[in-house]
Amino acid sequence: MRAIWKGAVTFGLVNVPVKVYSATEDHDIALHQVHDKDGGRIRYQRRCEVCGKVVTYDHIDKAYDDGEQTVVLTEEDFAALPAERSREVEVVEFVPSDEIDPIMFDRSYFLEPDGSSSKAYVLLRRTLEATDRTAIVRFALRQKTRLGALRVRGDVIMLQSLLWDDEVREARFPALEDTVRISAKELEMSEALVESFSSRFRPDAFTDEYQTQLRQLIEAKLEQGDALDTDATFGIQAEDDGGGETIDLMEALRRSVERTRAGGDSATA
Template identity: 60%
Template sequence: MRAIWKGSIAFGLVNVPVKLYSATENHDVDMHQVHDKDGGRIRYQRRCEVCDEIVEYSEIDKAYEDGEHRVILTKDDFEALPAEDNDDIDVLQFVPNDQIDPIMLERSYFLEPTSKTPKAYLLLRQTLEKADKTAIVKVTLRTRTRLAILRTRGKLLMIQTLRWADEIREVDFKGVNSRAKISDKELEMSAQLVETYSEDFTPAEFTDDYQEELKKLIDAKIESGETLDLEETFPDEDEDDDTGGDVVDLMEALRQSVDRSRSSKKSGSKQSGSNKSSRKSTKKKAS
């Protein structure tokens, strides 16, 4: 894993040298576009609509248009902006953890201590944990200054960049202001449904089915070529799914959902018990 930034966390007179690493990666299968007629790779060219010449990226400037004005901004213009070349993650304030709205979160990065004696790193991490606080910081990445949060994750410190306040849309949907009456019975049944689905969240239990099926398709095509039978490789698993028809009544929908969830959990626990019994009998035979 390669560090993408090196600097320090600075708050007060305390300085914590760190390296920054991307905390996430994309697991999507990489693909490119080809011509369906002959399989040729599709290439994109930057062509000027005035002179019709193909333009190199180094010869491209940017322009802003508002309908009345058109302003061209050159590379020199951008370099003249007061973009910070700052190697510090500046701590602005500490706030309660629950004041960070998840809608503001963008990209995540891990911070590695680079000092030979990482005491300041450990001190900051333990202080944040004990205080149950999140630090609001500013960090300059690729010449752009971003607002971010500094928080703990296990034994690590990490930052997550934030959207600015004016990037969050304010909406007022008519449906949320509805005067529809929710009965106590409906609320009780809905709470039961939530309870039947309640368990600890384990991210590793969930997988990206689409990407797995895509990889399966690619492997099958490598093995069988264009003669691949798609119906045989991907049988329709929804054909025998009996949903019992459309349920219009809200109470009936809740009742059926609770019953279905409970029966699903029971069958799952029976299967688990069967597996345990099987393992016990196998151990006895082995002994």
């Protein structure tokens, strides 16, 4: 991994020099667009509408238009902002970890101690663990002032950027509690269904089936060309055994519980 940023976590007079690394990566297969008639690659050009020339990235600035005037902002303008120049991840408060709604989480980063001494880093990590607290921080990264959370994952401190409060939409749907009646038996059966699916979460037990099948399709087309038989490659998909039958909610719950329990019994036999 390559560090994308260097700075320091600060709380009180304590200073923790760190390197910042992206904690996640995209595993999707890279595809590009082509002309369906001849396979020619489709490319997009950054063409200036004034002079008509194609412009490279190093000659592109950003601008704001309020409808009457346009203000051009250069890289030097952005770099001059005090928040952008700051290399501090400033702790503003420590909060109980369960008070942060998961919808607030955005990007994840690993923090590595930077410098000859890692004592302050280890102290912060152990303090977060011992108090079961999450540090709420402010920092600037890639031309944005961000809110973040410091938490522990294994032996590493993680920085997770948080959405600002006004970036999370409010969901306003018609009230259902006054119009929908749930019987005690339906709730009991639904809870039994949840219990039958209960397990410990193991991320490594799941794979991206779409990307696996896409890679299989690409490899098959490389071997067979456009004459590829997709039914032979992937097999004929089984029809839904529901047969279009309409069943009520209680019956659907009962059948689901029975099917799940039967599957569990056969797996342990």
